Amino acid sequence: MNADIFAHMGISARVAEELRTAAHAARMGHTGSAMTHAWLFTGPPGSGRSVAAVAFAAALECTGEIVGCGVCEHCQKVQKNAHTDVVHVIPRELSISVESMRDDVVGPAARMPTVGRWRIVILDDADRLTESAANALLKTVEEPPAHTVIMLCAPSTDPQDIIPTLLSRSRHVYVPQPSIEEVAEILMRGGIDQDVARLAAAASGHHIGRARHLATDKATQERRSAILNLAELIFHGDQAFQAVSDLIKNAKTYAIEGLAAENEREIEKLRMSLGMGARGKGAQKALEGSASQIKELEKLQKKRETRAIRDVLDMQLVDLMGLYRDALMLSTGVNLHPIHPDMQGLAHDLVKVGPEGLLACIDAVQLCRAAFPQNVRPEAAMDAMVGRIRIACKVR
Template sequence: MAAVFDKLLGQDHAIRELLAASTDARRSTRGSASIEHSAMTHAWLFTGPPGSGRSIAALCLAAALQCTSPDGPGCGHCAGCTSTLGGNHPDVRRIIPEGLSIATADMRAIVRTAARRPSVGAWHVIIIEDADRLTEGAANALLKMVEEPPSHTVFMLCAPSPDPHDIAVTLRSRCRHITLTTPSTTAIAHALEARDHLDAETAHWAAAISAGHIGRARRLATDEQARSRRATVLAMPPTLDRPAAAINAADTLLATATEDAKTLTAEIDTRETEELRTALGAGGTGKGAAGALRGSAGALKDLERKQKSRATRAIRDALDRALIDLAGYYRDALLASLGTTASPIHPDKSDDITQIARSTRPETLLNCIDAILHCRDTLATNTKPELAITAMLTTISEHMRRG
């Protein structure tokens, strides 16, 4: 098997399809086959739940397409593979939205880039992560290029599902669709042991509580602060049957999400600011250095706006992770109350969950889950987090007080 595809956990069907495509793509670039009737195509759509590896699958296919080894495609060792996986291949561009959406103007600029011929690789690859954040105008701008793509360009879109709410029907119909599934706990644990050199006990614990998300598992296994924030969130449900508990819980949840987001973005923000200031002359000793920095206010403000948008997105993403944890908690309690033997999402919280399951009716637990899912939908419409979170916890508190 091509080495680059080893990064995809539990996706054997997808790997076979991607390997066939990259093999046919290599033949077409060498003139021995045509792309028109092969496993290769110019537009791909990768869908699957969080943690299934949508962006990893796209990056692995990009590396296989750029592979220069005779042992390829996707040897994992040549300059094409390593530079693609390392994020510095000149012909592979990853679009990772840092704000709440991908604007039309941004997509038009990407489309113009996509029309260029590759500089060193065989293909010009455009990977659009979180393609569900495309605005209608941005999707239309992309559609025109996908309908008549340059012969040397490949688009790869990543979205949670092929549902019209996540990806426009017109875009979806022009892409080859690859569906990814949630990797098993065992597969994630083995990956943490092999790649991150974690001991078996820690790896299996992190895998078991990650809900199939290897990135989350890795972070929980290696970051004490991430474990602490999860513990704070999961300590809320037993307290929500008390008067006024919802307000305190909302404050705690928002503060925890904000702290989590700052942890993830602070290093990036600091590096970007320092790089821009250096590029604008900060620290220089020449005659024009001070004047150049004084005239850089506009560039610094633009960077501040970009970082503020990223922070907003990061907080909402952190809130969503917390909500998924809470939904998993009540799901475990519901299954326990019904006496099922399904695997729990939070096995390390079984004592608290069992206690709630014994004292709460199943319909109440189901109503709590509904409130959390409704809050996630509300946050997706850009409602202020403070309002959505407070309303959700108030609803849950009312249900829990009624039992």
């Protein structure tokens, strides 16, 4: 039997068993202890906590003979995020406001299901709820409509991540971080070659989403090569500074291009809702008011861009740290699974820097990562990092 949606989506056995039982209970109409209306999925980023929620949503909507068959129309649509009754909210902002909470979660949760058995709202990154937004959600979680299921996803049950009142009203499922082998397995099930899957799983730091990107997206692979190459360029005069400036340029293009279509859609939607393009009496006045609303939106979009650029660079810095960590392991003779198995040659070269120097390199990268959230310009932070690494590597 086990070829159901949970197996197909690579959900770990223990988690799958619990969700399977709940989905069965729901199908039988038992909404007691086995099935609940409010769920909290926790696990470190990349553990697949929201993948588990999506698989569960599919199993709840499934009309196949096996609960969560993975092949019926409902299972398929939920997986593709194309099911009318399943709303998957992925917050873009660093904090979720009361307004967006009402529009995106509470509103949709209040509606009746149309084609499916349940109305399901999945909220990613629920740790970004502001306190007032969390309170606005409380009532829905406490007494959801009979056909509604709310699934929250957060890193942990720590009060910093989820307020205790929401936690106490939800059923908690912990989704553990998958091993490198498990991540590789998930990628291979998606048709990726074993060698590529293994390398991506290791280099991504057990992060399923990043691993999939790394295995399939050429631009991601190039960004990784570029940052790892920086460790070599440190020894070649000013080339490292030039490389950093290219890296930042590339990150900007990538982040801005990635958001462009959505930004445009948002502006267009706002213009429509403001009735821009209307003529006649009062239109001019309305136009002036609208202009300021559009400016506000553009400001928000700019902020989002800045954050996306930092996220791209931060991911690259994690790669670079991994390389120095691999070299440190080699230089101290500790036998651990390398983070970048394909870059062991360069890691061996870096052994000459010595354990102390390599530790200083890791510190330099950490310092740079810590500077990003403090609004230091990426150029300044990364140039300082190169300077520190050069000193650590005794380059003059």
